[in-house]
Amino acid sequence: TASQSSSLEKSYELPDGQVITIGNERFRAPEALFQPSVLGLESGGIHVTTFNSIMKCDVDVRKDLYGNIVMSGGTTMYPGISDRMQKEITALAPSSMKVKIIAPPERKYSVWIGGSILASLSTFQQMWISKQEYDESGPSIVHRKCF
Template identity: 80%
Template sequence: MESAGVHETVHSSIMRCDIDIRKDLFANIVMSGGTTMYPGIADRMQKEITALAPSTIKIKIIAPPERKYSVWIGGSILASLSTFQTMWITKEEYDESGPGIVHRKCF
């Protein structure tokens, strides 16, 4: 069984977005997570996305040095926001309402 590569999935996701924001999305591809720490992965992503995207589009891959932990950092920031606290679901709420509580409180 063959799956699409990360570059193909990124390209496909951007192409499914509104045409007015695609240019900005291609110019702001952020790599995050431990598997993005492989040597040369940002350069390869740049090359692969450039080959798939329209030639007039500027591609920019952002690979911050702390990207191994950026998902955790983002979650930590989100959890510390006062507006996010209203979306927290206690175990009791979940036990009482089931999975539907997520849609009622978060969307």
């Protein structure tokens, strides 16, 4: 109905001052994180990838991993994503496992902050690649210096 449709719509002002209205696209876009098939991709969603990653770990650490799933990055800022992740992982995990999703309010920047901390470590400096090195060697410099 028209009243339902308008409640789904939200207006945004772009940097140039133009105002756009977005409807159910607000929900379809994040759904692709859980169902990549809506974009024509043949892969599991973030919940399946998380589950598979945990299951590939030693059985002795799985309980801790299920209890400490940390959401990070700007893509995790969608409203309700933590609850959805909780529901989906709980459905996949063994019933005896307690699943806990941690979604820090500053998670939008946590990926950058983590990379920044890693890059500042003295042990990581030997892996730094200058623009000049990259321009001279191309992508192969990454394998040479980092692996």
